[in-house]
Amino acid sequence: MTSNSKPQLGDLARDNITGFEGIVTATCAFLNGCERVQLQPKVDADGKPRDGQYFDIEHVEVIQTAVFASYVAPAHRQNKGGYADPPRR
Secondary structure, eight states, rough: OOSSSSOOOOOEEEETTTTOOEEEEEEEETTTTTTEEEEEEOOOTOOOOOEEEEEEEEEEEEEEEESSSSOOOOEEEEEEEEOOOOOOO
């Protein structure tokens, strides 16, 4: 366990208050200095996806680093995400 490190995208992490655990899928920083991370849990017993939740970064500990690699956009894409490429006619 590497609880002293700051959670990064793709890390497996746990909120110390609720025990909620999941992969860090998003980070956000507010103007007032508050930083939060979204944890995306595994699917439920029926195989249905569960909702991710945001937590203050100070309360989140890293369980395992780099469990999921960051997304790498295909070479023909200029950015990562957003709208899909327009259809070719």
